[in-house]
Amino acid sequence: MQKLTLILLLITAFFSPKSTVFSQAKNSKPNIVIVFTDDQGYQDVGVFGSPLISTPNLDNMAKNGIKFTDFYSASSVCSPSRAALLTGSYPNRVGVPQVLWPNLPGGLSNEETTIANMLKTQNYATACIGKWHLGDKQEYLPTSQGFDVYYGIPFSNDMSVNPKSKIAKNIKFREGMTLDSLREKKWRGGRVPLFKQDEVIEYPVDQSTLTQRYTEQAVNFIKDNKDKPFFLYLAHSMPHVPLYASPDFKGKSKRGLYGDAVEEIDWSVGEILKTLKEQGIDENTLVIFTSDNGPWTSRGDHGGSALPLRGHKNETFEGGFRVPMIAQWNGKIKAGVVTDKIASTIDILPTIAYLTGADLPEKKIDGKNMWLLLSGNEKAKSPHKKDGFFYYKDFKLEAVRKGDWKLRIIEDDVALYNLKDDISEQHNLASTYPKKVKKLKKMMLKFDEELQKNKRNQQHLRNK
Incomplete structure (x- = not known):
């Protein structure tokens, strides 16, 4: 029983979010x-x-x-x-x-x-x-x-x-x-x-x-x-x-x-x-x-x-x-x-x-x-697979990437790119995939609304 308990404790330590099993004995x-x-x-x-x-x-x-x-x-x-x-x-x-x-x-x-x-x-x-x-x-x-x-x-x-x-x-x-x-x-x-x-x-x-x-x-x-x-x-x-x-x-x-x-x-x-x-x-x-x-x-x-x-x-x-x-x-x-x-x-x-x-x-x-x-785990997913990655310039959110797709909006200029097929962002597919544009735009608006509501330490900035 004691042996089983020890094994369970070791397994728990290894998979714990606070685990430091990655280190050597010389340095904890x-x-x-x-x-x-x-x-x-x-x-x-x-x-x-x-x-x-x-x-x-x-x-x-x-x-x-x-x-x-x-x-x-x-x-x-x-x-x-x-x-x-x-x-x-x-x-x-x-x-x-x-x-x-x-x-x-x-x-x-x-x-x-x-x-x-x-x-x-x-x-x-x-x-x-x-x-x-x-x-x-x-x-x-x-x-x-x-x-x-x-x-x-x-x-x-x-x-x-x-x-x-x-x-x-x-x-x-x-x-x-x-x-x-x-x-x-x-x-x-x-x-x-x-x-x-x-x-x-x-x-x-x-x-x-x-x-x-x-x-x-x-x-x-x-x-x-x-x-x-x-x-x-x-x-x-x-x-x-x-x-x-x-x-x-x-x-x-x-x-x-x-x-x-x-x-x-x-x-x-x-x-x-x-x-x-x-x-x-x-x-x-x-x-x-x-x-x-x-x-x-x-x-x-x-x-x-x-x-x-x-x-x-x-x-x-x-x-x-x-x-x-x-x-x-x-x-x-x-x-x-x-x-x-x-x-x-x-x-x-x-x-x-x-x-x-x-x-x-x-x-x-x-x-x-x-x-x-x-760590190089072949089955690992992007940490941004679900929520996307956002591109801010100065005070404005201009783009989002989710998977292979990237939507970039600057005023009335709307561009949609498939980065897997078009790494150089040469082909605007916004008119071809309007539903994709709508979905990504909604994601941008939702995220920016949350950030603007909860942003911190803005009092010292110029041109707010």
Whole structure:
């Protein structure tokens, strides 16, 4: 009888939503690493079809893990996409539907639960390294949002500096800048500050060294926390314009400076994976790589490619929202899996909650646990199979995807696409399938009505 009871207890533990059986004895909970790039297009990885950009480390990640062909950011621009990733919610729900600029009054509300906040309840060490872009005032910086460590720039690398920023005593000034010039309100596009914790330590930062320095910080964080669970959010500033690469990579890619920047990011991923293996924790670490939104194609050779998708950054065509996604967890995620099931950055938080035993945020979120899909289970379904996936631009809901079908409505322009047959969104089938249009439109209206009724933290926004 005692033997039977023990067996039943083990079975219950394995299938429990709070189970942490995925981990090794050395570390009771899995480590989480998220690598988030900026404006990297769907095609801009070798395994996603780039003809000129070499990404051997990312390609090996796909070989050793899973590649998502239909993975979505929850926005086609920077700040909203980051809010969605970190909160598991559509950005409009949590009050960040637009790009945030330096010295604006708002940011991601402290009342929201980020992945870092959630994991702190599980005694995780947490680090945000790289681009933040969810508010540059003290109360909105990563150190106020659940992160123990912050090292990076607080917004896009083409922006300026908040003249009211807190300044480190040993700040390094470059390019003739001084404390007085930093305090000026004059816009200095492309001259951005480097933060450590909540202070500016370098102004303007040498952007040619950013990817390299981010990587060094990330590697050191992993080594310092190898014996306890950690969450590393590595949000690269590249390949957002202006583009930079270190001397080791500049001029090396067949795709010009854009390719140089991406290939250096690929090197960075390799350094992370190598460090995890050297520290003996690669079998207890989930690594996710993806991009914040589609490419900035209007920048010509300095922008990326979303082919074969239509559209780009700041649009609700596939090219703006669908992004490369690769995940690896040795021994836990099946190797060499490719899935076309729909998933999104908003699903990462609830998945991490499941894997670590953390409680979900008390407030409503939109993401769903996608572990079965992420693990490579062939029978797993999309977490959005029933309810669909929604595409917001600024304050408006413009499109929905359910299964193979996508409806996009902008004022009187109604377009229906079958993405399985028409990945490039070239053939509008709205007049052919009016019932499908009606059904999807009803779904959009119902979801947006609920979100507008229950959205949070809107008081600081412009152009509401």
